[in-house]
Amino acid sequence: MPYITLLLTLLLLSGCVSSPRTHAPARTDSLQPWLDNTLSPWLTEQLARHPRFKGRTGQLVAMQEHRLQPAIDGLRDEVRQQLFNRLISQPGVQLAWYPDDAPLEHHRSLAQLQCARPRQADFYIGLDIRAGLNGDSHLAIRALEPGASQWMSGFGLQWQGRLTASQQQALQQQRADESLRGLRALPFTGQ
Numbered sequence: 001m002p003y004i005t006l007l008l009t010l011l012l013l014s015g016c017v018s019s020p021r022t023h024a025p026a027r028t029d030s031l032q033p034w035l036d037n038t039l040s041p042w043l044t045e046q047l048a049r050h051p052r053f054k055g056r057t058g059q060l061v062a063m064q065e066h067r068l069q070p071a072i073d074g075l076r077d078e079v080r081q082q083l084f085n086r087l088i089s090q091p092g093v094q095l096a097w098y099p100d101d102a103p104l105e106h107h108r109s110l111a112q113l114q115c116a117r118p119r120q121a122d123f124y125i126g127l128d129i130r131a132g133l134n135g136d137s138h139l140a141i142r143a144l145e146p147g148a149s150q151w152m153s154g155f156g157l158q159w160q161g162r163l164t165a166s167q168q169q170a171l172q173q174q175r176a177d178e179s180l181r182g183l184r185a186l187p188f189t190g191q
Helices: 002-016 031-049 074-087 165-172
Strands: 057-064 071-073 123-131 137-144 157-161 174-176
Touching: 031 074, 031 137, 031 157, 057 071, 057 074, 057 137, 071 074, 071 165, 074 123, 074 165
Parallel strands: 057 123
Antiparallel strands: 071 174, 123 137, 137 157
């Protein structure tokens, strides 16, 4: 009888052991649920609690391989806005923010006066979207130190699946990423 109890205890304990999280592409047919249920919580956890990112400022950018992209497509911009809106309200997460051509207004009270300079990025969170075989697309999320030419090890998630027609259309719409203005990827222009 003691052997059966011991065997049952070992079986129960072995069920409690969790395997480490793999970073292989998650295969789903829809990007939005993966963004909501997997990427957002994981990214929040990493940026708020991991010692590599805690207390440092990140910036969400379009990347391809190891390079910042001076242009951003509509899909990456939409994903970036969704992630930014979710992350900025989380305690411990610090993101660089550069407003897009905000209308200039004079403050009406001291509470409206904003004296803080925009934060410079200590690291970039790259959004890399590529078309794959058989109509599938891949979205990779990785982190890169400014000036470095390689991804930070141990950080990254990937999604693989089919984009909707509107997401495919947004992927084709390119514009300059004004948040990079002044960097080598998108220098200031002389006027």
